[in-house]
Amino acid sequence: MRIHCFHVMLACCLSLPAAAQERIALNQDGFYPAGPKLAFVTGHLPGGPFYVLTENRADTVFKGTLGPETASRNSSTVTRRADFSALRQAGRYVLSIPGVGVSYAFPVRAHAMEPASIAALKGYYYLRSNMPLEVAYAGPWQRPAGHPDTAVLVHASAADARRPEGTVLASPGGWYDAGDYNKYVVNSGISVYTLLAAYEDFKPYYDTLRTGIPESSNHLPDILDEALYNLRWMLTMQDPQDGGVYHKLTNAAFDGWVKPGATTLPRYVVQKSTAATLDLAAVAAQAARIFGAFEKEAPGLADSCRRAAIAAWNWAQAHPAVLYDQDALNKRFAPPISTGTYGDNHVEDEWFWAACELYTTTKEKVYRQALEKRISLPVSVPDWGHVQLLGYYTLLRTGAVGRPALKDSLLRLADGYVNALQHTAFATVMGGSTKDFVWGSNAVAANQGMLLLAAYRLTHAPRYALAALDNLDYLLGRNATGYCFVTGQGSFATMHPHHRPSVSDGVVPPVPGLLAGGPNPGMQDHVHYGHTAPELAYMDDAASYASNEIAINWNAPLVYLCGGIEALQRDLGLAR
Incomplete structure (x- = not known):
């Protein structure tokens, strides 16, 4: 309906503070015409009507009634729901709530999540380390090549008879890991896997997506x-003589707030580790089966990946528990290393994941036996140190191991999230537990979404995919902070990420398409946040590395979630 609302608009919207916009939390990137459309107004207020207006506020296109007040479990926040799912007409709108104000403008359109999907994937382009970012592709974020990494030193912790301390290696390429300028194999493992998994699961969508x-x-x-740009770097981190993989390529200490490549400090490859080696084994095996279909475009790549995966597995077999302990290394070797550790003291899940990928690619019995030994390990939403579920995803995607228990276990995990959704103040899976709010909490939300899409693909039950969409809404603005956490998206987005290129480039907007870490009551950076409650402990400040850093492993499930929803929009009835 279209009802002239000039007087309603005057009564509801004028002379109210701009901060009112942050009180109306919604997906600032918009909604699918036939999909759910929810917003939440925070703070105590009486129930009553709400209105959806055209962006110029000349007409009302929808009128509804706010839902009952709901108290959040994760702060003192209270919310009321505005459900305007029945509005299906494409356009640009604002939400008006009497006594509060108007929301940021949002679109209703087909392909509603495609801008975020493209931005999140292209975010990796801006993280490339040793190639110039040209204006034709990078716009105002153009820059010269960063660290070339063509003359990297073997650190004392990584030295052996064939490659003694100080040996010069070439290890160019790859993505900068996060807000710093170093490159880490362990974090690259889950990141590359997730991009490749997105392609495996939604091939028709990604075959035509151009960024x-x-x-x-x-x-x-x-x-x-994009995945290949980092995978080629990962392959350079493997010792060709024995198959072991160096844990990371790094400065001895973090660079300051300088542009990429501005410093000429020595760079090192540091100790081989079982975790890094198994991560490469898994990703290389996965890549071998994917790039086998692209022999013309990437000749020999699939065979090279397969050999690298097997060599890495064999090294790990001979070195099953070489764990990366940076503090212990610094007591023995110089120079001391103080950059990100990605230390993992429990690698049974890495063994399982690598075995799953190798068995799926090779069908060799030795890998089947290895995965069967570890198939009953507990599963949780993945992060770089907990990768058991990645193996489940692969086995269930390919049918390589026909075990109903795998599907049952994954669905029990997904059901636990979906069943908790109705009790959360923003009607999202994210925030169902205070434990969701950790360092990188936004990646928790995105990985929950990835799990839920996996459950949908197994069952075709819409409740799973719609819950995944709820979490995407969370990341794009439907949360207690009111922020859209993806740089360059929405109207009220992260502007000051802990990201050296964004700080040092002299361009006011940050590098686009990057997911901020999100609320983290741990506040390990000791910045004054203003709020300490779990869902509010976020500070849009470059100094806040505990809540506002970016990272390749956080962007990857965002890519998967945005692309998956886009790929499934017609199956789910989101677009007519």
Whole structure:
């Protein structure tokens, strides 16, 4: 309906503070025409009507009634729900709530999540380490190449008879890991896996998606080009003599707030580790089966990946528990290393994941036996140190191991999240437990979404995919802070991420398409946040590395979630 609402608009919207916009939490990137459309107003207020207005506020297109007040479990926040799912007409709108004000403008459109999908994937282009970012592709974020890494030193902790301390290696390429300028194999493992998994699960969508990177004109899908940029670097971190993989490539200490490549400090490859080696084994095996279909575009790549995966597995077999302990290393070797550790003291899940990928690719009995030994380990939403579920995803996707218990276990995990959704103040899976709010909490939300899409693909039950969409709404603005956590998206987005290129480039907007870490009551950076409650403990400040850093493993499930929802929009009835 279209009702002239000039007087309603005057009564409800004028002379109210701009901060009112942050009180109305919604997906600032918008909604699908036939999909759910929820917003939440925070703070105590009486129930009553709400209105959806055209962006110019000249007309009302929908009128509804606010829901009952709900108290959050994760702060003192209270909310009321505005449900305007019945509005299906494409356009740009604002939500008006009497006594509060108007929301940021939002669209209703087909392909509602495609801008975020493209931005999140292209975010990796801006993280490339040793190639210039040209204005044709990077716009105002153009820059010279960063660290070339063509003359990297073997650190004392990584030295052996064939490669003694100080040996010079070449290990170019790859993505900068996070807000710093170092590169870490363990974190690269889950990140590359997730991009490749997105391609495996939603191949038709990604076959045609173009993000405007230099490789967009070639015959590989852009998501594979981007994953390959980092995978080729990971392969350089493998010792060709024995198959072991160096844990990371790093400065001895973090760079300051300088542009990429501005410093000429020595860079090192540091100790081989079982976790890093198994991560490469898993990702290389996965890549071998995917790139086997692209022999013309990437000749020999699949075979190289397969050999690298097997060599890494064999090294790990001979070195099953070489754990990365940076404090212990610094007591023995110089220079001391103080950059990110990615230390993992429990690698049974890495063994399982690598075995799953190798068995799926090779069908060799030795890998089947290895995964069967570990198949009953508990599963949880993945992060870089907990990768058991990645193996489940692969086995269930490919049917390589026909075990109903795998499906049952994954669905029990998904059901636990969906069943808790109705009790949360923002009607999202994210926040069902205070434990969701950790360092990188936004990646928790995105990985929950990835799990829920896996459950949907197994069952075709819409409740799982719609719960995944709820979590995407959370990341794009439907949360207690009111922030859209993806740089360059929405109207009230993260502007000051802990990200050295964004701080040092002299461009006011940050590098786009990057997911901020999100609320983290741990506040390990000791910045004054203003709020300490779990869902509010966020500070849009470059100094806040505990809540506002970016990271490749956080962007990856965002890519999967945005692309998955886009790929499934017609199956789910979101777009007519």
